[in-house]
Amino acid sequence: MxxxxxxxxxxxxxxxxxxxxxxxxxxxxxxxxxxxxxxxxxxxxxxxxxxxxxxxxxxxxxxxxxxxxxxxxxxxxxxxxxxxxxxxxxxxxxxxxxxxxxxxxxxxxxxxxxxxxxxxxxxQLDEADRGFAYSYDAPLDMRMDRDQELTAERVVNTYPPDELARVLREYGEERFAARIAQSIARERAKAAITSTKHLADIVRSAIPAATRRSGGNPAKRTFQALRIEVNGxxxxxxxxxxxxxxxxxxxxxxxxxxxxxxxxxxxxxxxxxxxxxxxxxxxxxxxxxxxxxxxxxxxxxxxxxxxxxxxxxxxxxxxxxxxxxxxxx
The missing domain is CATH 3.40.50.150 (Vaccinia Virus protein VP39)
Incomplete structure (x- = not known):
């Protein structure tokens, strides 16, 4: 970015x-x-x-x-x-x-x-309320055009797990896409996922510990994928x-x-x-x-x-x- x-x-x-x-x-x-x-x-x-x-x-x-x-x-x-x-x-x-x-x-x-x-x-990255960055806790938004309806929150909370995994795999090149999608599905069944920090925590816990220790923030690829999906x-x-x-x-x-x-x-x-x-x-x-x-x-x-x-x-x-x-x- x-x-x-x-x-x-x-x-x-x-x-x-x-x-x-x-x-x-x-x-x-x-x-x-x-x-x-x-x-x-x-x-x-x-x-x-x-x-x-x-x-x-x-x-x-x-x-x-x-x-x-x-x-x-x-x-x-x-x-x-x-x-x-x-x-x-x-x-x-x-x-x-x-x-x-x-x-x-x-x-x-x-x-x-x-x-x-x-x-x-x-x-867009530096203003926390836009929800693009995993480094701030903010609403899950990620819209470049705030007049459009589709937000990252909607994608995370309404896409079927298979579709969510496809987005993460294709747009984030995330090799743990299926694991992350299943973790998101389990968490959103308890309560809606509405913040960047909550999502980043879910992603981190879904990725194997050995992988988490290298390659930067483990949520990076997920956030990239959601942003690309939200904004087409x-x-x-x-x-x-x-x-x-x-x-x-x-x-x-x-x-x-x-x-x-x-x-x-x-x-x-x-x-x-x-x-x-x-x-x-x-x-x-x-x-x-x-x-x-x-x-x-x-x-x-x-x-x-x-x-x-x-x-x-x-x-x-x-x-x-x-x-x-x-x-x-």
């Missing part, structure tokens, strides 16, 4: 509230060639506190930025932060997979860049990333910052599919209609530097991938 917000690292400012945009220099470098186009448009599909957005607007005086975030708190904070650039900024409260609708509503057929900075923002994060990315690639103009670029292996794997698969020649085997020359429309700008996933991880520990899990449109179609 991570992440965002703050004054431009390029400008050498102190970061606002200690929240640092992850891999900021690399994001700026990768997007720069695409954003030098006249009347360039960039979509920040997970705006958060607007740290990357602010730096990009400062670096490109003609850039128009469309910022998308589902969290009304993030929308309010980023609107205030980006106020100096207001004539060049459009902020929309929406989920990232609504990107085609957002572009249609704002009158843009094509854009020059799209940034995905996935996962949880620093305020992987489903949104599955739809949003292909839509972003479809919207890119020739020379346009996409950058994806992922913070756990499921997000990164999905980004890798989508980009690999779009950068592959699909000509039938055995032909002497590639067929133009089967040539890839995109090329990778990164070899594998790029990691933050040791220096950045020391300065901003939440960047440690970041994995960056990027691609550029090289053909129309």
């Amino acid at each position: 991570h992440k965002r917000g703050a004054f431009s690292m390029h400008a050498g400012h102190i970061e606002q509230g200690g929240h640092v945009p992850v891999m900021l220099d690399r994001v700026l470098d990768l997007l720069a060639p695409a954003l030098s186009a006249p009347d360039a448009v960039l979509v920040d599909a997970n705006l958060g506190l607007g740290g990357h957005a602010e730096a990009l607007l400062a670096a490109h005086p003609a850039l128009h930025l469309i910022g998308i975030d589902r969290d009304p708190d993030a929308v309010a904070r980023s609107t205030a932060r980006l106020a100096p650039y207001a004539p060049r900024v459009t902020i929309v409260r929406a989920v990232s997979d609504e990107l085609p609708d957002v572009l249609a509503r704002t009158g843009h057929d094509r854009v020059n860049g799209v940034l995905f900075d996935l996962g949880v923002s620093s305020p 994060e992987l489903t949104a990315l599955e739809r949003a990333l292909p839509a972003a690639l479809d919207a890119l103009a020739l020379g346009g670029r996409v950058v994806v910052l992922a913070y756990h292996s499921l997000e990164d794997r999905l980004a890798k698969q989508v980009l690999a599919a779009r950068t592959k020649d699909t000509s039938p085997q055995g032909l002497p020359v590639p067929l133009p209609e089967h040539q890839p429309r995109f090329r990778l700008l990164t070899r594998g996933a790029e990691l933050p530097s040791d220096e950045e991880v020391t300065r901003n520990p939440r960047s440690a899990s970041a994995r960056l991938r990027a691609a550029e449109r090289i053909r129309q179609g």
Whole structure:
């Protein structure tokens, strides 16, 4: 987990509230060639506190930025932060997979860049009442959009044990998913599980003692899984990333910052599919209609530097991938 917000690292400012945009220099470098186009448009599909957005607007005086975030708190904070650039900024409260609708509503057929900075923002982690973190005792909430009905409390208390185990296994890569799900089912039969501490205690007791002694907080994977389920994060990315690639103009670029292996794997698969020649085997020359429309700008996933991880520990899990449109179609 991570992440965002703050004054431009390029400008050498102190970061606002200690929240640092992850891999900021690399994001700026990768997007720069695409954003030098006249009347360039960039979509920040997970705006958060607007740290990357602010730096990009400062670096490109003609850039128009469309910022998308589902969290009304993030929308309010980023609107205030980006106020100096207001004539060049459009902020929309929406989920990232609504990107085609957002572009249609704002009158843009094509854009020059799209940034995905996935996962949880620093305020969501640091404000105890949001219920994202196992390090505070708080209501089991975990909604990025507090207007939606599904909460972590509802998942924990109403999903059948088999379905709960599936969520923990698929979204948390939790090898003790079945044991944890059964423990939750036993506990909720006595009384509803409503707090993060209660849930973290149940998870800890369900995991074998030898395993508990290594690998960080034993509740980490369960909390990740619930958060992904509550917010439909992987489903949104599955739809949003292909839509972003479809919207890119020739020379346009996409950058994806992922913070756990499921997000990164999905980004890798989508980009690999779009950068592959699909000509039938055995032909002497590639067929133009089967040539890839995109090329990778990164070899594998790029990691933050040791220096950045020391300065901003939440960047440690970041994995960056990027691609550029090289053909129309």
